[in-house]
Amino acid sequence: MSEFSVGIRQRDTISVLDLKGYLDAHTAPELEKAFEKQLDDKRYNIVVNFSDLSYISSAGLGVLMQFIEDVRKNEGDIKLSNMSSRVYNVFDLLGFPMLYEIFNEEDEAVKKFLNKTENLS
């Protein structure tokens, strides 16, 4: 059975989701739950860290798509970081780099959020 887990960390006002394992149609509901929790808690600044994710199928991208509108409507964003080339390749093939900001390092994504918040205040 394929294994997948989502860890959730808070960095300042930002939720970081750490994905681990194998994300496909079978395990996607786990990620869905994690996103639903963020939205329930009104946390709309979200970084997804892919460093421990070994595989993603389009179902995983489907989950990201499902929440992006809600998140952006609430002035937030879903930013992505630390993808292996294998995982990035799937995003690239499916035309997702034009829809999401993808960073090499989680810190860069976090910084981008923090800068935006500073500029606003």
Added chain:
Amino acid sequence: MNPENSNTAQDIISDSAALLELSNVLNASTDLDFILGNILLSCMGKLLVARGVVLVEQGERCYHIRSMKGVREIEMQKEFTLETGWEQVQHIADIRASESAAVREFARCCANCGLEIVIPMRLDERMVGIIGLGGKITGKEFESADRTFLESVAAVAATAVRSALTIEELRLVNRRLDTKVQEMNTLFETSREMNTTFDTDAILRIFSYALMGQLRVMRFAVFAWDGVKLRPVLVKIPDFAVDSDALQSLMDLRETILFSDHRPPENEIERVLHDAGIHTVVPMLSQNQPRGILCLGERIGGARFESLELEYLHALANIASSALENARLVKETIEKQRIEKELSVAKTIQKGLLPSDIPDAEGYEIAAINESSQQVGGDYYDVIALSDHEYVLAIGDVSGKGIPASLLMANVQAALRTIAPLRLPLPEATARINALIHNNTGIDKFITFFWGILDTRVHSFEYVNAGHNPPYLLHEGSPTRALDTGGLILGIMATPPAYESELISLGEGDTIVTYTDGVNEAMSKDMEEFSDERLAELIEECRPLTAQNTLQRIRDDVLAFTEGATQSDDITMLVLRRKPV
């Protein structure tokens, strides 16, 4: 040699050095745009030209503009198909008179954006690209040395361009292959996940993931055939108010509709969908049978579906369609099995409630029958000995069918068996049974009930009829008469108007035939009812018969009438007869 046209040794060395450097730069790169940019800059810098373009061959003799410098108001087409190429540098003015219309058009476009000469990039007898340059900013003409230099640049460039094009093409093929592999993976995964569940919600969730994740479609609606009509099973479009009945006409759809300027909506339902923001309508087939309609809104990023993506979309729609159809069939089968199971439970309860032995009443014959229908109707009869000469006889029909009806029947039996031994006057006893039933059931539950007490010592029968089909009394010397004294059916009112009872005397050979509506309402194959009249006539003929034979006669007649047509109600009868001497 004309000294004006000859190159100095210095020039030749300088040109050679520039060419060598250019060759090194170009051959070190596989990036086509970088290569073309460098070609243009070399030519423009060396010859003092302010504008230049490069076209490269992509597809058979089809030349695309790929790099531009200094050309702003470009009035060039994106691509030209040129049947013939050139061997050498050409003046635009010279090729404007070409015999080929395509070449003339090309020359016109070049002139429009201020180009003066074109240089073919040739490799192996083939023109792999074209460099176009504007005039020198000094206003001077291109000299033959310039042409020689340009032709050398073109020769150096051709190899690099061809290599870069080949690599680019390989990358493209690789990417297509990756995309295809990715699609196959998704299809495989989708199909695997969908086929391990019969849960419609799970199937639709997996379907959504694929639509959103693989195809970048956020707004969509799935309509599935439920065996009778199309129903919306998943709608992810805000305010989408398209009536699924109206979609019915699209069930004939075999090809995907991609709305566009070239393919505008062609009929009312297509217009409705188009106005609701639908861009694509996909037939959902299962084993080539239409089983649903998938409506897709705009893709995020706006791109139209390419033919490979359409193939994927069709495959995905059909996999989902088959999974949904399988889930529906499984659900149908389970439901059918559940109903059958419930019926068998109901039958068991009902049979358990009916008396297994009918007590012997001295000087009397009592016969009873209950044949349950397919649906288990909730008929009930009972015979209880209160003493050695007093017997309760009861028959009833409970509303509803199946397990609920049989449970209510159990209630009635409990009430009767509790209250009858109290020896209350029959009307009062009936009122008590009514109260018990009423308190224990909802108002939609009721019972038609006929019961009475036979006293074999004085040959009397006192009865109350609570809304039941009136039993028939066959009394020596009198016409057949219906026993209809009583009151309201049981269970609908807490305190109905007082019940009345009637006391009758039974002479020798007198018979009482009680039955439920499964008898008089039995249906023939032609949907004709057996009817009260036919039953009354038949019973009249039964006067000389024993209780058992009367029962048998009526049953046989009813069965002959229905000719095996499936009956919706039980057939129940209870017959009492005083034996003649």
